[in-house]
Amino acid sequence: MKMVLTGLKCLEIRESDHVGRPPAGYVRVRVLCCAICRTDAKMWSEGHRDLVLPRVPGHEMVVVGEQQGRYVVWPGDCCGSCRYCRAGRENLCEAMQIAGFHRDGGFADRVIVPQSSLIPIPKTLQTVIACLAEPLGCVLHALEIGGIGVNDRVLIYGGGTLGLLTALAAKTVGARPVVIEKNPDKIRLAAGFLDKTKIVCLANTDENAFDLAINACPDETAFKQGLTRLDKGGRFLFFSGLTKNRMLATGLLDRVHYREIILSGSYGLTRENMRRAVYLLEKHQGALKHLIEAVVPPEKAPELMPRVLAGDGFKYVLDFKGSFVNTE
Ligand SMILES: [Zn+2]
Ligand SMILES: [Zn+2]
Known part of the structure; x- marks a missing residue:
């Protein structure tokens, strides 16, 4: 069949x-x-x-x-x-x-x-x-492009399967991942995985000195926030395609310029x-x-x-x- x-x-x-x-x-x-x-x-x-x-x-x-x-x-x-x-x-x-x-x-x-x-x-x-x-292979490909390294502070948007696989893969190379998931129910559902892996998953973060940010969800807010939470010289990994036809302020891209942010795609x-x-x-x-x-x-x-x-x-x-x- x-x-x-x-x-x-x-x-x-x-x-x-x-x-x-x-x-x-x-x-x-x-x-x-x-x-x-x-x-x-x-x-x-x-x-x-x-x-x-x-x-x-x-x-x-x-x-x-x-x-x-x-x-x-x-x-x-x-x-x-x-x-x-x-x-x-x-x-x-x-x-x-x-x-x-x-x-x-x-x-x-x-x-x-x-x-x-x-x-x-x-x-x-x-x-x-x-x-x-x-899916994990796609994650490894993305992290390779992002040049992930030991002790890198990694911000991952999306607490679904891909986001959590990304966090696990980041952890195995000695990086320090934080997953952002705005839906509290999803964080609750991930409890078994988070507990076993000791990965942190939060509804939001105020920190803004991440080395690497990754969008593992199609929401353009993740793209916007991720860019603003990166340290100077940080890397943004464009991992998930975005919901079509949403507006992005060009001022956001100026951050890429002033802060020497590296923006990379991964497919x-x-x-x-x-x-x-x-x-x-x-x-x-x-x-x-x-x-x-x-x-x-x-x-x-x-x-x-x-x-x-x-x-x-x-x-x-x-x-x-x-x-x-x-x-x-
Ligand atoms: Zn797939
Ligand atoms: Zn070919």
């Missing part, structure tokens, strides 16, 4: 096709689990730059290969020869094809992926936790980021289990979309293990 996006807000259950052999360099693998990303929900609600319908969404998947090993899947399919690929910036490939956008993704019991996108995971890593490899991840993510996930499973909101049958996906879009709850994971029986 597979979930197919046939139009805006139309996610339908279909039988998987029994297609022939995948092309050279590609393999057909069985999906164990696929997490729902906010990008999937956004795409469901309003489409996406890279989306062509009908499409099977999903890019946060754990699969089992022909040799029975489990893998996470780097969602990209890059050309390997453009100047970005040659420079090791494969996430910026000029001919990038992303699972769940340009080609069918992981909301299905089976998926065709490039062999070179499979990243093995250790036996000790739980399948459900491994679904976080893609997606490389295979190497994802390998490192797998390593970190395995080490921090005890804390990360608190970021799994629920593991649900795939049929639940349509009703979960509005919740994911609204940022309610942490990660929802679609479990495809039960759907193998009919399709073998």
Whole structure:
């Protein structure tokens, strides 16, 4: 079975096709689990730059290969020869094809992926936790661009899954993260994770000498506040795209000028980021289990979309293990 996006807000259950052999360099693998990303929900609600319908969404998947090993899947399919690929910036490939956008993704019991996108995971890593490899890999990519270092004071906007993963990743390199989440209910829900990791999450802060600020939410207020809370020479990491068509005062950008602030974007991840993510996930499973909101049958996906879009709850994971029986 597979979930197919046939139009805006139309996610339908279909039988998987029994297609022939995948092309050279590609393999057909069985999906164990696929997490729902906010990008999937956004795409469901309003489409996406890279989306062509009908499409099977999903890019946060754990699969089992022909040799029975489990893998996470780097969602990209890059050309390997453009100047970005040659420079090791494969996430910026000029001919990038992303699972769940340009080609069918992981909301299905089976998926065709490039062999070179499979990243093995250790036996000790739980399948459900491994679904976080893609979002965590994006976080590691962002922190790498931001040049995070030991003792850096890091301000993170958004106490959702991505914000908390960012804080954890920052902490593992010896930085000092503070998460800002304006919704007190969300802070309460994060208690298990915050307690285990000793990460600080506040509704607001008066401090203004941070080395690095990151927006892990689409609210433009985070962007504005983050810029004003940076120390001179600080770095702002533009990690989440902003809600469209909001006004930003140009005076804010003057701060970038006078205070020599470095503003960097970050988009997606490389295979190497994802390998490192797998390593970190395995080490921090005890804390990360608190970021799994629920593991649900795939049929639940349509009703979960509005919740994911609204940022309610942490990660929802679609479990495809039960759907193998009919399709073998
Ligand atoms: Zn994602
Ligand atoms: Zn390329």
